[in-house]
Amino acid sequence: MSDHDDVGVHTFPLERADALEDPSRYRFCSREELLADLDPDPDATVADLGSGTGFYARDVSPFVRAVYAVDVQGGMHALFRERGVPENVEFVTASVGSLPVADDSLDGAFSTMTHHEYADPSSFAELARALRPGARLVTVDWSADGRGDDGPPLEDRFGSDEAAAQLEDSGFDIVTVRDRPETFVVVAVR
Template sequence: MGFHTFDAGRADALEDRSRFRYCSAEELLGAAALAGDDTVVDIGSGTGFYTDVLAGVASEVYAVDVQPAMAAYYREKGVPDPVSLLSADADRLPLAAGAADVAVSTMTYHELPDDALDELARVVRPGGRLVVVDWTAAGEGEDGPPLAERFDAWTTGAAVDAAGFSVRRAESRRETFLLTAVR
């Protein structure tokens, strides 16, 4: 993990609705199994493209990105009421233990620091959920990061299990994978 971060100078590309072909709004919401009173941590939220989807259901969403420029872009775009922006490394979240019902990483797992899963296990309450959608190493590399910077669903699942979660679903698609787990 932790290869690089997305170039904030290209933030407009993250607002392209064609991104939903890799993970639709409905698929993300279904995987997260959100309830109206859930608190969500969106790791690597970027411009808020997927955060906005989560904010339509959850009562509180922490949009976490290591790059202040991404938060500035999101602020300028318009941040929905239930969203709080946090500039932080994913392995040092400014949240209390058990503060979140759900943690989501959408197309950012390959960018996270090595200790991020341990930190998410600290922040997600027992019984809480983790959703990871990312570019798969089993893909063709047509879009997304280079194949050498990607992980597959099974390698990610092993890391998620080692961090204290229990994988419930792991599937590989043409260019992405989807993984859900419970703490």
């Protein structure tokens, strides 16, 4: 296992937030892949964990009743607002480890390139509390097995097996694990 003592400290720099709107991000996770893995019901309430400027929240919003755009940086929400906010998106300025939602209130959650920023047992326990039984958690993140040409430094990343084990240790059942050249996908169910 990697040494990640400072996990949760890292956030994406606001001054580089324009990069979060780059359509080339779809080479790491397309809207279609994310929606297929999340498999949301049209009446679902889901959370985008580390929503940033809303790149993926805007993609998911037409397919669900509500999206909580969760980001610890209020400045990211301001940038999201500048780009336009779908009516069914609600901003939540909080860490993944302290979600201000009721127990079992989320029908799903997804994390695109942010797992390494919040990966700790308290955050996973909080997700298990907030997600209803049977809800899906889709995690797409930079792989420790990647080359490191994009994304955070390799030492700040997890491998897919490590990320899956973190979720299993917190009571999630793993549905699928996929390794790709620079990223991984873990789909888990509460």
